[in-house]
Amino acid sequence: xxxxxxxxxxxxxxxxxxxxxxxxxxxxxxxxxxxxxxxxxxxxxxxxxxxxxxxxxxxxxxxxxxxxxxxxxxxxxxxxxxxxxxxxxxxxxxxxxxxxxxxxxxxxxxxxxxxxxxxxxxxxxxxxxxxxxxxxxxxxxxxxxxxxxxxxxxxxxxxxxxxxxxxxxxxxxxxxxxxxxxxxxxxxxxxxxxxxxxxxxxxxxxxxxxxxxxxxxxxxxxxxxxxxxxxxxxxxxxxxxxxxxxxxxxxxxxxxxxxxxxxxxxxxxxxxxxxxxxxxxxxxxxxxxxxxxxxxxxxxxxxxxxxxxxxxxxxxxxxxxxxxxxxxxxxxxxxxxxxxxxxxxxxxxxxxxxxxxxxxxxxxxxxxxxxxxxxxxxxxxxxxxx
Amino acid sequence: xxxxxxxxxxxxxxxxxxxxxxxxxxxxxxxxxxxxxxxxxxxxxxxxxxxxxxxxxxxxxxxxxxxxxxxxxxxxxxxxxxxxxxxxxxxxxxxxxxxxxxxxxxxxxxxxxxxxxxxxxxxxxxxxxxxxxxxxxxxxxxxxxxxxxxxxxxxxxxxxxxxxxxxxxxxxxxxxxxxxxxxxxxxxxxxxxxxxxxxxxxxxxxxxxxxxxxxxxxxxxxxxxxxxxxxxxxxxxxxxxxxxxxxxxxxxxxxxxxxxxxxxxxxxxxxxxxxxxxxxxxxxxxxxxxxxxxxxxx
Numbered sequence: 001x002x003x004x005x006x007x008x009x010x011x012x013x014x015x016x017x018x019x020x021x022x023x024x025x026x027x028x029x030x031x032x033x034x035x036x037x038x039x040x041x042x043x044x045x046x047x048x049x050x051x052x053x054x055x056x057x058x059x060x061x062x063x064x065x066x067x068x069x070x071x072x073x074x075x076x077x078x079x080x081x082x083x084x085x086x087x088x089x090x091x092x093x094x095x096x097x098x099x100x101x102x103x104x105x106x107x108x109x110x111x112x113x114x115x116x117x118x119x120x121x122x123x124x125x126x127x128x129x130x131x132x133x134x135x136x137x138x139x140x141x142x143x144x145x146x147x148x149x150x151x152x153x154x155x156x157x158x159x160x161x162x163x164x165x166x167x168x169x170x171x172x173x174x175x176x177x178x179x180x181x182x183x184x185x186x187x188x189x190x191x192x193x194x195x196x197x198x199x200x201x202x203x204x205x206x207x208x209x210x211x212x213x214x215x216x217x218x219x220x221x222x223x224x225x226x227x228x229x230x231x232x233x234x235x236x237x238x239x240x241x242x243x244x245x246x247x248x249x250x251x252x253x254x255x256x257x258x259x260x261x262x263x264x265x266x267x268x269x270x271x272x273x274x275x276x277x278x279x280x281x282x283x284x285x286x287x288x289x290x291x292x293x294x295x296x297x298x299x300x301x302x303x304x305x306x307x308x309x310x311x312x313x314x315x316x317x318x319x320x321x322x323x324x325x326x327x328x329x330x331x332x333x334x335x336x337x338x339x340x341x342x343x344x345x346x347x348x349x350x351x352x353x354x355x356x357x358x359x360x361x362x363x364x365x366x367x368x369x370x371x372x373x374x375x376x377x378x379x380x381x382x383x384x385x386x
Numbered sequence: 387x388x389x390x391x392x393x394x395x396x397x398x399x400x401x402x403x404x405x406x407x408x409x410x411x412x413x414x415x416x417x418x419x420x421x422x423x424x425x426x427x428x429x430x431x432x433x434x435x436x437x438x439x440x441x442x443x444x445x446x447x448x449x450x451x452x453x454x455x456x457x458x459x460x461x462x463x464x465x466x467x468x469x470x471x472x473x474x475x476x477x478x479x480x481x482x483x484x485x486x487x488x489x490x491x492x493x494x495x496x497x498x499x500x501x502x503x504x505x506x507x508x509x510x511x512x513x514x515x516x517x518x519x520x521x522x523x524x525x526x527x528x529x530x531x532x533x534x535x536x537x538x539x540x541x542x543x544x545x546x547x548x549x550x551x552x553x554x555x556x557x558x559x560x561x562x563x564x565x566x567x568x569x570x571x572x573x574x575x576x577x578x579x580x581x582x583x584x585x586x587x588x589x590x591x592x593x594x595x596x597x598x599x600x601x602x603x604x605x606x607x608x609x610x611x612x613x614x615x616x617x618x619x620x621x622x623x624x625x626x627x628x629x630x631x632x633x634x635x636x637x638x639x640x641x642x643x644x645x646x647x648x649x650x651x652x653x654x655x656x657x658x659x660x661x662x663x664x665x666x667x668x669x670x671x672x673x674x675x676x677x678x679x680x681x682x683x684x
Binding site for chain 2: 010118119123186193201202217
């Protein structure tokens with residue numbers, strides 16, 4: 001008798017083994033789920049040092065000596081929350097920055113309500129952001145600060161840098177869409193057919209839950225099925241469960257986006273792609289990318305399905321600065337900030353890049369205004385003597 | 387025949403007499419009322435005015451009744467009334483005929499609609515349960531049923547009724563779109579299952595059966611993901627997604643109008659009131675902030 005074509009006995013034995021494992025897992029999972037779980041997010045200590053309307057500015061308490069004299073202001077997107085940068089101890093971009101000796105400020109956009117529906121991109125960029133930059137400049141008695149933007153917050157930072165270049169020393173953009181004329185990401189394809197006027201007229205503000213549903217639809221097989229299958233397979237593992245719940249808390253914590261801001265963002269960026277062509281108008285002024293003359297570090301993810309490389313990589317070639325660098329990491333949209341591998345690459349790279357430019361500033365310190373006048377006077381005097 | 391019947395009964399003189407006595411009754415009633423002491427009694431100017439007006443109205447009514455009775459008592463009028471009574475069954479018959487014709491007309495329309503329904507069903511192959519079912523339903527609704535919700539409304543509450551009809555209309559359209567959209571989302575599931583059936587079948591034939599059930603799941607989720615990606619990139623999906631969102635937004639806008647109507651009757655501000663207020667606050671805040679900045683730089 002030869003080997004059977006289908007080893008039924010083996011399959012049945014595996015199934016029986018799996019059933020036993022599942023029973024054991026279910027028993028242990030109930031113990032885990034009923035135990036005290038540590039699922040807190042954004043636990044790094046901070047102080048709210050500035051507040052305007054719903055917008056707050058967090059200043060993280062340093063954990064070591066501040067090694068860079070220029071503080072870093074981080075601007076998150078209006079979609080989801082900035083807590084993602086401080087998801088949990090050991091997977092926190094904020095903590096990594098603090099360990100590197102960076103003085104970190106973070107904008108918390110809060111939860112827009114119906115009364116915020118009239119707020120435009122101008123109100124966010126030339127209003128809230130500029131007021132916060134002014135506050136930090138005064139607090140540190142500095143003329144320039146470092147700015148880092150994330151996703152839509154990166155787009156706002158690019159606009160800000162073009163409109164107020166004199167206030168920024170360095171600009172860091174991460175997963176920042178600036179070129180919207182690409183078919184690489186589904187979001188870019190779908191957004192082109194959205195009637196944003198009707199949408200905002202119907203909703204007032206863009207509902208966070210509706211956007212989240214849209215994000216889930218980008219990959220339902222993974223995000224609505226496989227993810228939870230993975231959870232059931234690991235729910236006897238307390239650390240896994242805690243991390244999973246933290247991520248769920250962050251993902252579904254979605255503030256609404258102010259209606260007029262969303263309308264302008266979709267029309268000017270997704271529909272007309274004005275920003276990368278330096279044709280976008282904010283607050284009555286043209287956003288000319290050539291005016292971005294400060295050093296620029298541009299991060300993006302190779303497998304980002306929300307903001308694909310095609311949406312990010314053109315920026316460095318369009319700005320006026322000669323000191324630019326693109327960094328493409330082998331990860332997705334969120335992986336840049338939370339994956340263990342990127343934790344080792346992302347924050348240290350930014351810290352090193354900023355430190356280099358901070359040190360360079362010290363070495364080639366620009367003459368003060370008075371010194372320049374003195375030099376000119378000396379030249380004139382010398383000429384007269386001749 | 388009717389006229390003959392009226393003459394043969396000999397009821398006209400009786401009718402004339404009855405009408406004459408009725409007219410006399412109303413006239414004497416009116417005279418009595420005019421001569422009553424209450425009419426001459428004057429208490430206060432106000433009550434006098436009120437009584438006089440009431441009395442005048444009553445007298446006028448009695449006179450009118452008297453005149454009518456008198457007129458009805460005329461032989462010609464009585465004759466005309468009797469003729470009318472004789473042809474009453476004919477009138478009733480004609481009215482019934484008109485009502486029946488109207489009913490038949492509507493029934494005919496419904497039969498035609500039902501007939502078209504059958505044609506549509508055939509055109510979209512209802513027996514094959516696919517997304518065309520939803521399209522067929524939407525088309526049917528738009529062509530055959532929607533017009534009933536668009537029948538013009540009349541009267542004082544016409545605008546409220548119209549808004550109610552529109553919200554029902556938009557809701558029905560939205561239901562059709564969402565059903566089509568959800569069906570489209572289900573298609574990759576169906577297809578991935580079929581692919582798995584084929585794959586497992588061919589693996590079984592080759593004796594290459596996987597022993598770990600987890601491997602089948604991994605295989606299926608990969609196939610499913612692939613199908614979803616293909617679907618999401620298709621122009622058809624984008625079109626259906628856009629249509630679903632548009633119909634949902636249309637429905638929400640119309641629903642807001644209904645809420646607006648309802649809330650207006652309650653002592654609470656409506657969304658429109660609040661939006662107007664928020665708009666003004668926004669403008670004021672903006673101006674104040676600008677002034678503050680200008681003042682700070684001066």
